[in-house]
Amino acid sequence: MHKKKPKSIYTSRSSYSDRAKKENESFKEVIVPVQAIETALLLLNSQEDAVLVTVFKNITEYARKQDENVEELKRLKLLDLLLEKKFYMTSDAVMIRRFATYLACTLVESMDVLRDLEPARVIFILGICLEAYLMEVDDFSLEYLTVIINKCLQDPQVANEMLQKSDFLEKFFMQVSSTENPDILWQSFEAIHKMLLLLDAEKLLAFSTLPTFPIDRVLCDILNEFVDIRSAALKIVKDLIVDTSDKSAFADVSRCVFTLQQLTQLFCDYAITDHGNEAIEALATAMRTEKVTQLFFEHNFFDRIMQNVAAHLLEYAASVKCKVIWIFAENAKYEHFLQRIYEANVTDLFLDCLLQVDPYGPAPYVITGMNRMMKNPNAANRILQFYEAGVIERLASIISQPGIDIRTREQAADLIGNLLRFAFHDTAHQLLALQISLVLGRIFGQQPQDLSIDFLLSLLNIIEQLAQNEDYREILGESTLLTMNIALMLKNSFATAILVNNIFRCLCTLADEAPVRTVLLSHYIAPSMKRGLKSLSNLVKTSVTNFIMQTARFPEMVHEYIEAGVLEVLILNQRLAMCVSTWGPAIEAILSKCPSLKFCIRNHLGFTDSTAGNDFLVSKRKFDDFRVFQNILKEDVSPLHPILVVNFERKVSPPDLIIEVPIECFPLDERPDVAGSWCYCRKPGDSELPRILDLLNEELEKYGLMQNPAKMSRCIDFDNLAKRAKVIAEIVEAALCSNLKRLDLNTTEECSNHTVKCHLYDIARALHCNFIPIGMVHTGCQFERAILFKALADQIGLPCTLQRAVDGRLLFNEVPLPVEIDHDPHCDKKTMKFMPWRMLRPTHIVDLMFHVGELYPIQSRQALQYLRLY
Structure with missing residues (x-):
């Protein structure tokens, strides 16, 4: 120990200070009353603590007295x-820093950062x-700075x-981890959540x-006694727990289990209050990953929640x-x-919530x-x-109300579709009893902002x-409103390829009904198809061509x-067949029903192109x-421009198709030669x-060559094909x-x-028209x-072709005859006679001019002579 130095009683001095001089140099304390806030603000530049x-x-x-004072400080x-x-x-004065950060916090909190500040x-x-945060150590000042940062x-x-x-x-995270x-x-x-x-x-x-990220501090504060802290912590948990990969914050199984334990405890403690909603949302978010869901069941958290639900079910409000059940x-x-x-x-529980009467509908989940x-x-x-409790009625009501959340309507439509797949007839009867066609028609007519792509796809x-069943399809087809609104929706949906594709696919199932086709034709289906064929999307083009193939039988x-230009678009853009496999078949589907255009x-x-049942028109x-x-x-x-017309079913010109040209339409110099009116007919x-x-x-009957319809529907009579071709050729030669x-055949003389x-020309003059019936030609x-x-040949079921020569002036016919090749089963008559006509290939040309009825093998000398190519 050191000895204490004794205090001196007297100390000698050799010099003394000038007290008078010291008093003259010192500045005495000034006390001045300040009554203006502007003056007070000037004093903030003082150096005196x-x-x-x-x-x-x-x-x-x-500033604390009233909000108007804060606005005044902002103005100043x-x-x-x-x-x-x-x-x-x-x-160094802590109180000064506290006051400064507090006032700054008050001013910033009173602002709308996004609106009031650039x-x-x-x-x-x-x-x-941030600069102040790094320097500050005082807890209160850090609090105010954190508020400002969060606001920014x-x-x-x-x-x-x-x-x-x-x-x-780094400092921010450490402060979060250690603060009390x-x-x-x-x-x-809150700041972490925003980041x-x-x-x-x-x-x-x-x-x-x-x-340094404070994930463990966040998890520990899930059960914090302060509601705001709990809510903020749950927000961070919901942001992070959706990723449970090997490198994520929740890769550790024990951390996942602890999180589930905290969330489950929070739910059980606050389930019957509004605070439990946040726990439910966090748990539901956590369940989106299979890893967490597996732990949820393995550690019996599911059972614990179910026990709590069963114990407090009667105490729960309907909303709770x-x-x-979101979990x-x-x-x-x-x-x-x-x-x-x-x-x-x-x-x-799901069914109870679904059937509750709620004008806003149940939650989507x-x-x-x-x-x-x-x-x-x-x-x-x-x-x-x-x-029987009204499940289908409730679902139909949900999908039909535009005021209900669109996600709920989407899920309701999906559920109806799932129920149809699971119990088709039971569900279909329920839907038809509710006039589902009328309900769907009204939905398709709602405003676009009340609908979504997924919702419309589910309805389609x-x-x-339903249209898979013929009876149900007939009922749907009777609804003009449904078909009309689908057609109008199609016209306005080309911004979404998947929707257009599904609309056309849906129309394919309904087009078998005549009322549906009538409504489609009167509501711009052809312009919509032309627009689809010109679309940049191959999916849209494919859907249109599929629709054409399905409906070309009508x-x-x-x-x-043909009349609206759909065929024109197909023909002029045949290069697209390279990327749309159904482009060519769509053209053929139309042309097969119109032999005149196909031949043109x-x-x-x-062989499969029949002129029977149609007006077959051929131009020279x-x-x-x-x-x-x-x-x-x-x-x-x-x-x-003479055009030959073939039609076996019209013996006289229809009166409604005869066009009368009055004499006033003729030039004055020709009127004396015209006797009465002048008529013509295109058909x-x-x-x-x-x-x-x-x-x-x-x-044919005389020679026993009449076709047997029952037999000919199943096979081809190759044995009599040549004989029947000769009879037809002779009839044709006699008529013309x-x-x-x-x-x-060997002469060079031309017909x-x-x-x-x-x-x-004489016939056309007599008819006053260039449409000449083939029967009038001799x-x-x-x-x-x-x-x-x-x-x-088409009338008696004889397979033959009609081919135009390269120069366009000559037409000829080809027929299929089996060419016998030893040990080749594909050329055996017994095999070929049952082949579909579309698989036949032409083998012989029919002579109609020289040795009438003779059949010349293709590429033979006689065939080339007949075509004047030899």
Whole structure:
């Protein structure tokens, strides 16, 4: 120990200070009453701590009195002064820093950051706060700074700036982990949540796995006694727990289990209050990953929650009870837990919430859970048992009300579709009793903002399923409103390829009904199809061509495709067949029902192309553009362009198709030569053609070559094919040989085409029209004879083709005959006679001019001579 130095009683001095001089140099204390806030703000530039403390104290009391005082301080730019002084961080006086940060916090909290401040200004404020935060050690000052920082983070641009401040984040995280101040904890959790919202999955993973990130502190505060802290912590948990990968913050199984334990405890403690809703949302979010769901069941947290639900079910408010099942709806996403969920009677909870009368409809997850439970047969049967309680009526009501959340309506439509797949007839009867066609028609007519793509796809799926049954399809087809609104919706849906595809697929199932086709034709189906064929999406083009192939069996649809220009778009864009496999078949589907256009375009009719039952029109000209031929059919009546017409069913010209041209339409110099009125008809009657057919049938019967319909529907009579072809050729030659002599095949002499041309011109003059019935023609060469041969062959079921030569002036016919090759089963008559006509190949050309009825093998010398190629 040191000895204490004894105190001196007297100390000698050699010099003494001048007291008078010291008193003259010192500045005496000044006490001045300040009554203006502007003067007080000037004193904030003082260097005296006592002055600053006194002024700050008065300003703080002034700001606390009323909100108007805070607005006055904002007007006087107090915040600018505090930022300029950097919150007096250079001062050693803690109270000064507290007052400065408190006033700055008060001013910033009274602002709307996004509306009142420019982003650059907010970034500047945040920079000063971060600088002060790094220097500050006082708990209260840190609290106020945290509030300011949290407020600034409302601007996402500012939040991104802060994510780059690694030195600040390190101290910030350490402060969060160690603080005992509940306000700092609450504001810090809120700030972290706002930062997490800005990050994508990759950046979120990197941010949440920083060594100092306070994930454990967040989990421990899930059960914090303060509601705000609990809520803020749950927000962070919901942001992070959706990622349980090997590198995430929740990769550790023990951390996942602890989180589930905390959340389950929070739910059990607050389930019957509004605070339990946040726990339910966090648990439901956690259940979105299979790893957490597995732990949820393995550690019996599911059973604990079910026990709590069973114990307090009667105490739950309706909203709370329906909120609880959000957890189970997420559990049901995994099929291996469905049986356990069903055994816990969760299905009944779903049904109870569904059937509650709520003008806003149930929450989406209620019906989502039921959709997932449909994968369990027991749960699906339980839902069927509630049909009598009005399940289908409730679902129909939900999908039809535009005021209900669109996600709920989507799930309701999906559930109806699932019920149709599980119990088709039971569900269909319920839907038809509710006039589902009228309900769906009204829904399709609702405003676009009340609908969604997924919702419309689900509704179209319902229609497709119902239309699989013919009786149900007929009922749907009777609804004009349904078909009309689908057609109008199609017209406005080309921005979404998947929707257009599903609309056309749905219409394919309904188009079998005549009322549906009538409504579609009157509501712009052809313009919609043309727009679809010109779409950039191959999916849309494929859906349109599929629709054409499905509906080409209806004459009115084919007529519309031709007249409205759908066929034109298909023909002019055949290059698209390289990327749309159904493009070519769609063209053929239309042309197969219109042999006139097919022959004009393809210059060929095959074995399956029949002229029977149609007006078959052939022009003497060969057209490079079929639209010229179409215009002639519609407008031209000039005898310079003769068109041969084949029709066995019209013996006289229909009176309604006869066009009378009054004499006033003729030039004055021609009127004296015109006697009375002048008439013409584009679809003239033909009384001679049926007579020629009768002669053919008599000849075939005389030789025993009449076809046996029952037999011919199953096979081809190859044995008599050549004989029947010869009989037809002779009938054709007899009908068209007037004023023509038969020539020899080996001669170079040509048929007198001039005689034929004059004959056709005379007929056209007599008819006042260029549409000439083939029966009225008595003089014809290869061109006319080939047309008549094809027409008669189609009437008796003889397979033959009609082919135009390259020069366009010559037509010829081909027939299929088996070419016997030793040991080749594909050429055996017994095999080929049962082959479909579309698989036959032409083998012989029919001679109609020289040795009438002879069949020449293709590429033989006689065939080339007949075609004048040799």
